[in-house]
Structures are given as C-alpha cells and as structure tokens.
Amino acid sequence: MARSIRLDAVLVQAVIAGALSFAHLHDIAAAAGQDGWKAWAYPISVDLLLVAAWRRLRILRTTGEPTRAAWTWFTVALAASLGANVATAGLLDLNDVPAWLRIAVAGWPALAFLGGTLLVHTPTPSAPADPMAAPVLDADPTPDIAVTREETAPVPTPEATPVPALPPAVSVPPALLAHAHKVAETHHTATGTPIDADTLRTRLGVPGPMADALAQQLTGKD
Structure with missing residues (x-):
C-alpha cells in the first residue's frame, strides 16, 4: 500500500513539473513573437526532443556504443527547457x-528537426555474431548429396586392428625390493639358481604383477 502511494506522489510531481515547464516554454515563445498555435508547439517540440535523446542514450548504453551525440541533443533540449524556466522567473522582461x-x-x-532526425534514423548497432554458434546448414542438401554420389564412388576404409593394451606399470616399494633381495640371495645360496617370480610370490605373499616386477628388478631386466 505504501509503495502505491509513493508511486502516485511521484507521478503527480512529474505532471506538475511538466505542466509548469510547458507553460514557461509557451510564454517565452509567445513573447518572442510566436503567437497562436505556434507558441504551444514549442514546448511540445522541446519535450519530444528531450525524451527522444534520453531514449537513444539508454539504447546506446545497453549496446556499449558511444553516447556523445545523444548526450549533446539531450543537453540542448534540457538547456532550452531550463532556460525558459529561469527566464520567466523575473529575470527577463517578456514585453521587450x-x-x-x-x-x-x-x-x-x-x-x-535536425536533432530528432539524427536520433531516430541513426541505425542501432546489432549484437556481434557469436563465433561459437553452430553454422547454418542448407535447408535442402539432397541435390548436393545426389551429385556427389554420382561423381565419386565411396572409398572403403580399412578396419583398424585393435592394439592390445599394455599392462599397467607396477611400482615396487624400496623396502619390499630390499627384502626381496635378501630372499633371492638365500634362495640362490640354497639352490644355486636365481629365484623366479612364482617363488617370490609364494615367499613374499605378493600378487603376481608385483612378483613379476620384483623378478625383473632382481634380474636386471627393463
């Protein structure tokens, strides 16, 4: 409810200010020799230029374009309106x-007329095209496809031979490697032969890949 009262008060204030400014512009035009309907047309012209410049200014701000021209015409219309208000405050003899x-x-x-024409008929810059947007395809690509099929025969592509995946590398902890060295030396002393991966797996209780990696380390293989 309070918001409605505030909006109504602002509207009434705008109407009063607009009516007073309108009357001052009319009085200045009449005092300058523009009588009859011409004196009433002057305040309308000033207010329309002011609104057109403000609207153009907002559009240019939204698009990020320079606003110097819009500000210029807005200042011209504001100076005409404000000047009429000040001139009728007793600072100017309207009879002379x-x-x-x-x-x-x-x-x-x-x-x-010049300002309104420039503001209204200056093209509004459009937003730049999105470089990531999908390209526009032909609405009917069937004729192109038909011609391509008649001129060029399809070339069969060789089937790719699947490459077997390599087993993942096993990281051997240094402590486990040192212990494996001791076990391997004991085995070699007792049997006279190097220890193999199966024996390491049994003695150390490690998985097969870990035993293989330990055997490679002990035998000096890559």
Whole structure:
C-alpha cells in the first residue's frame, strides 16, 4: 500500500513539473513573437526532443556504443527547457525580449528537426555474431548429396586392428625390493639358481604383477 502511494506522489510531481515547464516554454515563445498555435508547439517540440535523446542514450548504453551525440541533443533540449524556466522567473522582461532570444526561438524548429532526425534514423548497432554458434546448414542438401554420389564412388576404409593394451606399470616399494633381495640371495645360496617370480610370490605373499616386477628388478631386466 505504501509503495502505491509513493508511486502516485511521484507521478503527480512529474505532471506538475511538466505542466509548469510547458507553460514557461509557451510564454517565452509567445513573447518572442510566436503567437497562436505556434507558441504551444514549442514546448511540445522541446519535450519530444528531450525524451527522444534520453531514449537513444539508454539504447546506446545497453549496446556499449558511444553516447556523445545523444548526450549533446539531450543537453540542448534540457538547456532550452531550463532556460525558459529561469527566464520567466523575473529575470527577463517578456514585453521587450532581446533580439538574440527572438533569433533562438525562430531557429529552434530547424534545430529540433535536425536533432530528432539524427536520433531516430541513426541505425542501432546489432549484437556481434557469436563465433561459437553452430553454422547454418542448407535447408535442402539432397541435390548436393545426389551429385556427389554420382561423381565419386565411396572409398572403403580399412578396419583398424585393435592394439592390445599394455599392462599397467607396477611400482615396487624400496623396502619390499630390499627384502626381496635378501630372499633371492638365500634362495640362490640354497639352490644355486636365481629365484623366479612364482617363488617370490609364494615367499613374499605378493600378487603376481608385483612378483613379476620384483623378478625383473632382481634380474636386471627393463
């Protein structure tokens, strides 16, 4: 409920400020010699240029493009509106306005038309294409496929011969290797022959791959 009251108060404030600014612009235009409907058209022209410049400014900010031109026309329209408000505060005799003000008011339509045209008809830059996007395929690739089949015969590809996987390397702990050396020496002293992997597996109680790795270490093989 409090939020609705706050929004309504802001809207009323905007309407009041807009009406006062509109009236000040009308009074300045009328004092500068623009009578009748022309005096009422001036505040509309100023407000429209102000809104168009602000809208263009937001679009350029969103796309990351330079906003200098939009800021320029926004400042021009704001200066015209603010200048009219200040001039009607008793600082200017509306019964005898200076010549420069008459020239500025008379030249405003051409300036506003130029600014509005540039703001509205300047193309908005589009977002850059995504380099990771999938390429667009032909909607009907059938004719191309048919021509390819007629011109080139399919070449059979040789079947790949499966390569047997190598057994994983077994890491031999240094302490176990030292103990295996003692067992191998004892075996060689007792039998006169080098110890084999099966005997190592039985004596040490290790798995087959570990016994093989120990036997290779003891016999000096890679």
